[in-house]
Amino acid sequence: MNGDDSQPTRWLNEREREIWLALREFIWEFPAALDRQLQRDSEMSIVEYSVLAVLSECSGARKRAGDLASDLGWERSRLSHLVRRMESKGVVERMHSDIDGRGQDVVLTAAGWAAIRAAAPGHVTFVREAVFDALTPAEQDVLESALTRIRARIAEDGLWAGTAGPACPPVEPTPEDCGVEA
Amino acid sequence: MNGDDSQPTRWLNEREREIWLALREFIWEFPAALDRQLQRDSEMSIVEYSVLAVLSECSGARKRAGDLASDLGWERSRLSHLVRRMESKGVVERMHSDIDGRGQDVVLTAAGWAAIRAAAPGHVTFVREAVFDALTPAEQDVLESALTRIRARIAEDGLWAGTAGPACPPVEPTPEDCGVEA
DNA sequence: TTCCTTTAGTTGATGCGTCAATTACTCTGA
DNA sequence: TCAGAGTAATTGACGCATCAACTAAAGGAA
Numbered sequence: 001m002n003g004d005d006s007q008p009t010r011w012l013n014e015r016e017r018e019i020w021l022a023l024r025e026f027i028w029e030f031p032a033a034l035d036r037q038l039q040r041d042s043e044m045s046i047v048e049y050s051v052l053a054v055l056s057e058c059s060g061a062r063k064r065a066g067d068l069a070s071d072l073g074w075e076r077s078r079l080s081h082l083v084r085r086m087e088s089k090g091v092v093e094r095m096h097s098d099i100d101g102r103g104q105d106v107v108l109t110a111a112g113w114a115a116i117r118a119a120a121p122g123h124v125t126f127v128r129e130a131v132f133d134a135l136t137p138a139e140q141d142v143l144e145s146a147l148t149r150i151r152a153r154i155a156e157d158g159l160w161a162g163t164a165g166p167a168c169p170p171v172e173p174t175p176e177d178c179g180v181e182a
Numbered sequence: 183m184n185g186d187d188s189q190p191t192r193w194l195n196e197r198e199r200e201i202w203l204a205l206r207e208f209i210w211e212f213p214a215a216l217d218r219q220l221q222r223d224s225e226m227s228i229v230e231y232s233v234l235a236v237l238s239e240c241s242g243a244r245k246r247a248g249d250l251a252s253d254l255g256w257e258r259s260r261l262s263h264l265v266r267r268m269e270s271k272g273v274v275e276r277m278h279s280d281i282d283g284r285g286q287d288v289v290l291t292a293a294g295w296a297a298i299r300a301a302a303p304g305h306v307t308f309v310r311e312a313v314f315d316a317l318t319p320a321e322q323d324v325l326e327s328a329l330t331r332i333r334a335r336i337a338e339d340g341l342w343a344g345t346a347g348p349a350c351p352p353v354e355p356t357p358e359d360c361g362v363e364a
Numbered sequence: 365t366t367c368c369t370t371t372a373g374t375t376g377a378t379g380c381g382t383c384a385a386t387t388a389c390t391c392t393g394a
Numbered sequence: 395t396c397a398g399a400g401t402a403a404t405t406g407a408c409g410c411a412t413c414a415a416c417t418a419a420a421g422g423a424a
Contacts, residue, residue, distance in 0.1 A: 010307070023326075102420070261403095284403065
């Protein structure tokens with residue numbers, strides 16, 4: 001796909017332009033809006049939330065740094081920098097792995113648990129009200145299918161990088177599972 | 183909307199979680215994919231492209247910095263930093279305004295024209311093939327309507343910042359309009 | 365064991381966006 | 395005509411992401 005000069009460029013028509021502008025605005029503003037909601041209500045960024053969320057879902061609230069990075073679809077170094085900053089805020093800790101001398105585990109602290117438990121309801125409510133309450137189930141299906149097809153097209157071209165993993169847990173964070181007091 | 187603790191949080195169910203993960207991945211990866219395509223094929227970023235695109239569509243390929251910033255939905259300072267970098271690459275120039283001593287006009291140079299004319303076909307083709315060729319017209323309508331409603335919901339909450347303007351011209355850049363040779 | 369390769373994670377340099385402060389100019393009203 | 399308020403744009407500091415080294419440990423083969 002693309003890179004073929006033999007055909008004249010098919011420019012967008014008026015209707016397509018409208019749709020494209022809506023899509024374009026959406027992809028720039030929606031992530032920023034997620035960030036603003038969390039910053040406003042919970043004083044954390046969406047990326048910090050993502051880390052806490054993934055940790056809260058794994059047993060012992062503890063995970064190898066590399067696994068965490070690949071769950072999130074991030075580079076190791078991005079996670080490393082972020083974990084350092086989060087450690088200084090006291091929401092996570094680094095502990096060296098029992099099984100691999102090179103490894104570092106990232107662990108949720110009690111403060112981290114408190115932070116994710118406080119932030120999750122507001123975040124999920126925001127997503128539910130902004131997205132799910134705004135769309136019928138049929139529209140939700142079309143949306144998912146459309147986005148998935150767009151993704152597949154771009155992946156064919158080798159331009160879809162990440163499996164920007166789970167994160168933003170739609171399920172309730174349950175410290176009990178991990179032996180940490182709520 | 184939001185901020186109401188009186189009702190229990192409505193967590194996402196399995197189906198909603200699936201949809202949310204698809205949407206979430208999409209909003210993080212799609213902008214990055216646009217950037218990669220332009221970087222790969224035209225050695226420019228999507229934000230540089232946006233500036234060139236807006237300029238290419240205005241008469242004289244020249245526009246007040248402030249107007250340009252608001253067209254793009256950006257802060258003035260972001261544009262100022264970017265224009266400085268682009269000026270050093272030779273694709274735009276700054277000239278002080280005739281009508282307002284405080285003002286600066288940003289002007290497309292001949293090299294800037296060449297750059298946008300070379301990049302636009304590939305970019306538009308990428309968008310067409312990734313988005314429009316992947317969706318039926320009915321799906322395109324649902325998509326636009328869904329995104330617009332989500333946007334409206336978030337705007338009610340005061341969390342939708344920008345009118346991330348036009349940019350990424352779906353129409354062919356035409357230097358003739360501006361009295362610059364192709 | 366010893367050497368070599370691979371892997372885990374960190375670090376520092378760089379680039380970009382945001383925010384607050386600053387400069388320079390315009391506009392308004394006494 | 396001049397003081398004060400408002401506006402246009404720039405600048406510098408800071409936070410975060412990316413990339414290219416770099417350190418340290420694991421794994422494999424002779």
